[in-house]
Amino acid sequence: MTATPVSTPQETVRRGSGPRPRRRVSLEPYLYLLPHAALFFVFTVYPIGYGLYIAMHRWDLLSGRQPFVGLEFFRNLFIAGTPQADFFWRTLWNTTFFTLISVPLLVAAALGLALLLHRPIFGRAFFRAVFFMPGILTVSVMGILWRWMFDNQIGLVNAARELTGAPPIPWLSTEGLAWIPIIVGTIWWTLGFNMTLYLAALGNISQSFYEAAELDGATAGQQFRFITWPLLTPITLFVVITTALASFQLFGQSLVITNGGPNRSTQSVIQYITEEGFSNSQISSAAAMGFVFGLLMLVLTAAQFRLMARDVQSSGEEK
Template sequence: MSARTAQERPQRKGSIFALNESNPLVPYLFLLPHAIFFFIFTVYPVGYGIWISTHRWDPLAPTQPYVGLEFYRNLFDPSTPQSQFFWRTLLNTLFFTAVSVPLLIAVALGLALLLHRPIVGRAFFRAVFFMPGILSVAVMGILWKWMFENQSGLVNIIASEYLGLPRLPYLTTEWLAWVPIVVGTVWWTVGFNMTLYLAALGNIPQALFEAAELDGAGSWARFRHITLPLLAPTTLFVAVTTVLASLQLFGQSLIITGGGPTRTTQSVIMYITEEAFSNNQFSSATAMSFVFGLVMLVFTVLQFRIMARDMQGGMR
């Protein structure tokens, strides 16, 4: 090795491309690709959305006049149609969330407990309950709309022909129209939550159940004091993701009921889409999106705090 090569080596170690702990730029170089995409697909769209919501934005107009917080004030002015329909559809979405989320958690946990046992055909039934989740929302919506048709739906045919019950106009009756939406959503998405619970159940040491059984604990006591506390982290994850998914209700209501009757099943995202692409009020729809995003953020934070506190209390 020549003396010149030995002198150049320390300089190469100090270059910005040298991956060693002494180079302060190394962590930022690893973060740079993610930072670029984060800025392009998150920071810039959010910033541009804020700009649109404070201007009377029209892609075909030569100018975009600044209006400040006018579109946000409209959402809190009861005399405006934006306020009336936005809060009404938000209540519809919250109602759907309040009904569907407990079902998606309870049914998923129940199926996981049943299919965790060594029963015949366990793998087959796991696949049966998981497979609806691979369907698109369009296929799911068409299927459940057909099943709950007012006259020719499968549910009404079975109820009238075999059970002697009257046929119910599910799709055209207020609040009753939620039945196919909620039932179809549970059938469609419960398999994913079930899979998460199955994975969590498989990680619980069987020695805990054996020790509790030797101490005289029954099935309910073992479930309450062992299974539920150890499933708490999974339940927190399932609850948060299910709430966020339910708040984004769109395709089910659009395809099954079209948001009717009389906007009873119209979700807030459906109304935001209507405001933007049917009424051509893009700035108003953008303001609604930010307010709705803030509502989702508040619900998520509250849910994390409440369930994290319950988890800490249950493990003491």
């Protein structure tokens, strides 16, 4: 028998202090991320970078020259008296006005319809489908429909007024009144989606809350105030923020129904940016406007995440 050699402590330390084999990095996770990364770069990073390049150069499609001008087009948006500043901030206010009016109406109408259609009434599924179906229409179809209904001469609304002996109203050519078909048409067009969200949220509320409230003698109004509304707060926050973001992207409704008129009173900021870039051939100015408007949208989105995080945190503390 041969004796098994025994390592001394010094040899063990010397053997362990040698260079360790390097861990091989696996490329497999990065290969799974590669398709998304490629699409993100092509359709997000590259357009943003190229748009910033255009905004900082005087882009001329005819001559092919693009001299560097730095922040000139950005400064034009903040210098009073320039056409870009006047029209940009005016159309931004038009879009903000549309958002401030349409969002509360959309949220209130969707919640009211959801409360009605959540009850076991006859034809409930039919009415749910009726209110949801306008949302499948394209914005062009919706715009043509509501432009025809509020037409100054042959509109259905004016025809109904003539039956009662009232004179026709020039809806589409009167400042202030031109917003009515845009706002009413948008509510009719997008109401069903918010209503569906509220219906899903109402279906998740346990009936035991209402049964306990009825035993305590709570009225229907008290049940809505102390049970339904607090439990709908997360979905209401989601509906308000997403509806506001969608409203700030107003474009097709004002373009088709009023074409931004009269006197640009219903022109949205995206519609003006499109006009500046393609109709006026001011590509660099339109790119700068797009970046400023995009930053404003980022601020609104950050506020959305902050409010949602605060709501989730408060809900967790209550539990």
